[in-house]
Amino acid sequence: MSLLARLKAGWHEAVIQGTFRSFEMQERRRHLVEAENRFDASALHSELQQFLQPHHDRCGEVFDGSMAEAERGFRKADAERVRAEERLVLLGRNFNEEPMTEMVSESRLERERKELFAQQADAAARLQDARGQIDRWHNRSKRSDPFGNAGRPLPNHSPFGQSFGDLNSLKAERDEAADENQAAKRLLDENQKRLDACRAEIKRIRLERGQQDDLYRTGHSVQNTREQIEHLIGRCRELATSQLTLKQRRDAYLARINDLAPAQSLKQAIAAREGQRKAFVESFDTEPARAVRLLRHRAAYFAKRATPDAQAG
Numbered sequence: 001m002s003l004l005a006r007l008k009a010g011w012h013e014a015v016i017q018g019t020f021r022s023f024e025m026q027e028r029r030r031h032l033v034e035a036e037n038r039f040d041a042s043a044l045h046s047e048l049q050q051f052l053q054p055h056h057d058r059c060g061e062v063f064d065g066s067m068a069e070a071e072r073g074f075r076k077a078d079a080e081r082v083r084a085e086e087r088l089v090l091l092g093r094n095f096n097e098e099p100m101t102e103m104v105s106e107s108r109l110e111r112e113r114k115e116l117f118a119q120q121a122d123a124a125a126r127l128q129d130a131r132g133q134i135d136r137w138h139n140r141s142k143r144s145d146p147f148g149n150a151g152r153p154l155p156n157h158s159p160f161g162q163s164f165g166d167l168n169s170l171k172a173e174r175d176e177a178a179d180e181n182q183a184a185k186r187l188l189d190e191n192q193k194r195l196d197a198c199r200a201e202i203k204r205i206r207l208e209r210g211q212q213d214d215l216y217r218t219g220h221s222v223q224n225t226r227e228q229i230e231h232l233i234g235r236c237r238e239l240a241t242s243q244l245t246l247k248q249r250r251d252a253y254l255a256r257i258n259d260l261a262p263a264q265s266l267k268q269a270i271a272a273r274e275g276q277r278k279a280f281v282e283s284f285d286t287e288p289a290r291a292v293r294l295l296r297h298r299a300a301y302f303a304k305r306a307t308p309d310a311q312a313g
Contacts, residue, residue, distance in 0.1 A: 016298050023297045031284045039277035041270050048266040055257040063250040067243060074239040081232035087215060088225045095209040102202045109195045116191060120184035123177050130174035137167050 257263065283289055 012301070016294075016301050019301070020294060020297050024293065027293055028284060032281065035277050035280045039273050039280060041273040041277075044266055044270045044273060048263065048270065051262050051266065052257060056254070059250060059253050059257075062253070063246055067246045067250070070239050070243045070246065074236055074243065077232050077235045077239060081229060081236060084225055084229045084232060087220060088222065088229065090208060090212050091215055091220060091222050091225060093208070093212065095205065095212065098205050102198055102205060106195065106198045106202065109191060109198060113188065113191050113195065116184055116188045120181060120188060123180035123184055127174060127177035127181050130170055130177055134167065134170045134174060137170060 258267075
């Protein structure tokens, strides 16, 4: 074979190998469609469903109503148990001590609030005074009368006359008073939040104490509420056992239906059909099948070209 022929043959082989992946994807889709058509088990599934449906309907008639009733009874008894436990907690509380503790906290917070108001008022007054003194310092520095200093250089410090040291001291006092004023306002806001929470807690306690009084007036007590809880726990246990027993009986009934000869025969047929389909699908990836597809792809490639060079290659 000449060099040119070898080059053409190599080029053809590269094209064949390069286009084989797309050909493989098409063939795989065709293979899967063929598997679905050749080994379709939908008719067998439908036949099995038609056989089982009347038995399932009968099972529902026998068991579903009783199981639903047991479930409703369980939910009702369990909800009553939860409410009874909440009543027991309420009946067991000592409201002679709880409100007293919160009222002490309320009184302490109110005293603290008065002190904070006084601190804030003092800081606000000092802030106002410092601002006034700073304004007076500037006015004096601009005045041209015998008590003013307009046109005169002012020293940084002076034990007798006006100086920049005095202004700096006044500014420091103003800033300190402003910081204390803002701090007092923040503390007042925090105090108000705690006071509101404390008062809300006192209101809640008083409401719950009224609920406790209502329970006692209607005949509830710690003793009979505990007895009621024990009774409801036992009732829930009985209903849970009933649900479990009914479920086991229903499952046993369905198991017997599935073990009947017609159902078993159809299930075996379905399993066999699905096994055949699985084996057919897996056969696509065997080496012999791939080699056959590659030969078919190569033949189709040269047939499509239909040139003397291609036939020679």
